[in-house]
Amino acid sequence: MATINFGGVNETVITRDEFPLEKAQDTLKHEVIAVIGYGVQGPGQSLNLRDNGFNVIVGQRKGGKSWEKAIADGWIEGETLFDIDEACDNATIIQYLLSDAGQIEAWNTVKKYLTAGKTLYFSHGFGITFNEKTGIVPPADVDVILVAPKGSGTSLRRLFLKGEGINSSIAVFQDATGRAKDKAIALGIGVGSGYLFETDFQKEVYSDLTGERGILMGALAGLFEAQYNVLRKNGHSPSEAFNETVEELTQSLMPLVAENGMDWMFANTSVTAQRGALDWKGKFRDATTPVFENLYDEVSSGREANRVISEGSKTDYRQKLEVELTEIRESELWQAGAAVRKLRPKLN
Missing domain, CATH: 1.10.1040.10 (N-(1-d-carboxylethyl)-l-norvaline Dehydrogenase; domain 2)
Incomplete structure (x- = not known):
């Protein structure tokens, strides 16, 4: 980690020099990452992870425009593209990238696949921060982490293809395995972040909505x-x-x-x-x-x-x-x- 002076305030950030892609790949070498949702953030994050050599699958409702977009992007039905139930069942890390409304709607489906030791990943703190309204309360025996790119999924992908990156915040809400922070950092590097800075779920959603x-x-x-x-x-x-x-x-x-x-x-x-x-x-x-x-x-x-x-x-x-x-x-x-x-x- 590097301490950087931001306008007179020292802040600790994580750069790609300190946590290179090879370290991220090694950290997640036994993980199956399921990206649930192929709308705003799903395409950019999943394609960047795939191109960076991670074991990635996509879970999406079959037959809609997003399903067809996933196929057009090279995801193969039955191999790397599944319905949400099957993708969650196969995954060790579930990247929950549906819209906030979609997360509320699909929560009962996803929750039943959150068995002990799995990881639930968000790119927005809304569902967890406002869980008394959303009903999204993860089991106590799973890791709950956040990687929030500070830009659209489209920009994340475009910059990645140019060899650049978008800065992202990371947070750990629940560390059941003792590895939650390392997984968050590795996934932040994997999706194509420029550098990573720490926050918490509440601060992320307050700053994001503002x-x-x-x-x-x-x-x-x-x-x-x-x-x-x-x-x-x-x-x-x-x-x-x-x-x-x-x-x-x-x-x-x-x-x-x-x-x-x-x-x-x-x-x-x-x-x-x-x-x-x-x-x-x-x-x-x-x-x-x-x-x-x-x-x-x-x-x-x-x-x-x-x-x-x-x-x-x-x-x-x-x-x-x-x-x-x-x-x-x-x-x-x-x-x-x-x-x-x-x-x-x-x-x-």
Whole structure:
């Protein structure tokens, strides 16, 4: 483990130099890893594990789109692709990567295969942290661990194929065998993490729910809409409003911030941009801090979990979701975005 200084705070992290792939393979050489669910995280994690030489199978409900996607990705029915019952029965490590709603629905099926010494793996702390709402209470004689990549399963796979990795958090909720932490680290390396940092299930879900609703998606989408609408209201064309709001951020600035940091970005822009950005930064921080504080309170109180479970369990949730997504998709902002994406030049 390496101690790294993060903004004046020392933190212990695990890097691939300290825990190389070969050590991860040796740690899990007797394990059969069943990835349950082939939706958001399942494809990326299972394919990365397979490519890294681990013994991996996939469990998925037969006949649906995800089953067909798994077959298209090279999983073979009856050899490496099974229904959920058979995959859980064959596994020593069950990676429970269904959606939160799917985990609640499938829990009674999965639980009966959690015999002594097995490992139950999550990539999200929701089911365990809010177990009084989800009913997900593992037996006492199994390891319960978490590896949570800080990005989508699609990004996890894309970066892996480029020889890069997404950072992941790890946690141990229950150590029945004395090997739970080693298994979590090995699986974190196996799925393609850049480095690993320790947390617990509660902190993971609190930060994750805050991030999703905040800067990662909810706040970002809201800020996009606000700036675009103000520009349009003041006579700017859709192309100009979209390029100044979304395109320049996503295609030009954020990759540079990711590489060099925000201070570098400020230092490498015009004085006009520097002064304006630095002067307005605090105003946006102060205006949005109460919203983030309210958001964190809703998450940590469990009220946000209640809403998620209540809405996600409704039979018409998917239909209502599609209405909401269609409204976004057909808005002028994102219709302009679709046009801009098609016009991105290919110079080579």
